[in-house]
Amino acid sequence: MTMAFESINYTYPGSGTGVHDLSMTVGPGELVALIGASGSGKTTALKLLAGFTRPQAGLIRIGDRDVTEVTAEERRLGVVFQNYALFPHLCAWENVAFPLRVRGVPHPIRRAQAIQMLERVGMGARVGSMPHMLSGGQQQRVALARALVFDPKGLLLDEPLSALDAALRVEMRDEILRVQRQSGIATLLVTHDQEEALSVADRVAVMREGRIVQIGTPRVLYDTPVDAYVAGFVGQSNLWPGIVEREGLVGTSVGPIACVTGTRTRGDAVIVFVRPEWIEPLARSPRAEVAGEIAGETLSDRFLGPVRRIDLAVGTGMVRLETHLRTPVSAVRIPPERVRLLPPLE
Numbered sequence: 259m260t261m262a263f264e265s266i267n268y269t270y271p272g273s274g275t276g277v278h279d280l281s282m283t284v285g286p287g288e289l290v291a292l293i294g295a296s297g298s299g300k301t302t303a304l305k306l307l308a309g310f311t312r313p314q315a316g317l318i319r320i321g322d323r324d325v326t327e328v329t330a331e332e333r334r335l336g337v338v339f340q341n342y343a344l345f346p347h348l349c350a351w352e353n354v355a356f357p358l359r360v361r362g363v364p365h366p367i368r369r370a371q372a373i374q375m376l377e378r379v380g381m382g383a384r385v386g387s388m389p390h391m392l393s394g395g396q397q398q399r400v401a402l403a404r405a406l407v408f409d410p411k412g413l414l415l416d417e418p419l420s421a422l423d424a425a426l427r428v429e430m431r432d433e434i435l436r437v438q439r440q441s442g443i444a445t446l447l448v449t450h451d452q453e454e455a456l457s458v459a460d461r462v463a464v465m466r467e468g469r470i471v472q473i474g475t476p477r478v479l480y481d482t483p484v485d486a487y488v489a490g491f492v493g494q495s496n497l498w499p500g501i502v503e504r505e506g507l508v509g510t511s512v513g514p515i516a517c518v519t520g521t522r523t524r525g526d527a528v529i530v531f532v533r534p535e536w537i538e539p540l541a542r543s544p545r546a547e548v549a550g551e552i553a554g555e556t557l558s559d560r561f562l563g564p565v566r567r568i569d570l571a572v573g574t575g576m577v578r579l580e581t582h583l584r585t586p587v588s589a590v591r592i593p594p595e596r597v598r599l600l601p602p603l604e
């Protein structure tokens with residue numbers, strides 16, 4: 259079933275903040291991740307979809323139905339919020355069975371369904387454990403089982419992994435993805451962790467000041483961000499403010515960069531965007547006459563396992579590259595075809 263926002267507006271009383279003109283659809287079985295700076299409106303969007311908050315304008319649809327005026331319960335969405343803790347006085351299966359109890363499902367049936375769902379999230383051995391006896395990751399599995407047990411029409415996850423340590427996050431992330439794929443349920447995931455978003459989501463929506471600035475597949479967002487905010491939010495980037503000098507050439511703090519300037523003309527302000535791994539280390543000295551061949555001094559050289567991340571001081575700016583090479587790097591080539599020009603910051 260789809261979940262959709264149609265031109266949703268919501269402003270918190272007494273403030274200008276909230277979400278503005280939000281339109282987005284999560285397709286059946288699709289996982290969309292919502293990312294953006296703190297305060298950009300991610301949780302507000304989720305609350306509007308969940309039915310905890312009513313929009314001042316616009317429509318919320320689940321499937322074909324307009325649910326804008328429908329209560330949270332009636333929307334039948336599974337919710338795992340960071341602060342939506344387990345009931346401490348109920349054991350694992352009772353926690354999972356709670357939504358069924360609310361819906362009047364008889365005891366033996368709800369117990370069987372809860373246990374079945376706990377098995378699906380890998381918690382079959384702990385059905386009788388109380389929450390305080392479970393690790394953070396195990397508690398999140400129970401919360402996930404509770405969100406899925408009543409066959410919800412969609413799943414809403416707000417920072418479900420943020421309380422977990424790094425290794426467990428990755429494990430749980432894979433687990434959530436597996437369960438989500440198995441149940442084929444439309445899912446909206448709010449996360450701070452852009453790596454998490456890129457690795458699990460079919461599409462990623464980037465929010466800024468209450469608006470979606472870009473929505474697309476992880477690859478599209480990574481390769482062709484619409485602006486410096488998105489580029490900076492998703493992965494590592496070089497972002498050099500520059501001025502178009504002539505067709506195919508932009509002047510920047512790290513020197514002239516050859517690139518496709520398209521419809522831009524001399525004097526236009528741009529931001530030159532290049533991912534660190536798109537930059538090629540040069541084994542020879544750069545040729546002065548070739549724009550985009552650059553020498554620099556190493557500011558930092560960090561070994562990250564699969565790659566080294568090297569920051570070179572160049573001119574008044576800095577070039578960041580990532581390379582598999584283990585040899586010293588003091589010159590690079592910026593391939594013109596990899597360079598993208600973004601609009602200047604407002």
Ligand SMILES: Nc1ncnc2c1ncn2[C@@H]1O[C@H](COP(=O)(O)OP(=O)(O)OP(=O)(O)O)[C@@H](O)[C@H]1O
Pocket residue numbers: 270271273275276294295296297298299300301302303450
């Ligand atoms: N109850 C509230 N009353 C007034 N303003 C609020 C309220 N809740 C949130 N806001 C404001 O609305 C904006 C969006 O908040 P929201 O919680 O949706 O952001 P977020 O992207 O989820 O942030 P974070 O990543 O920090 O959780 C922020 O500017 C926030 O200060």
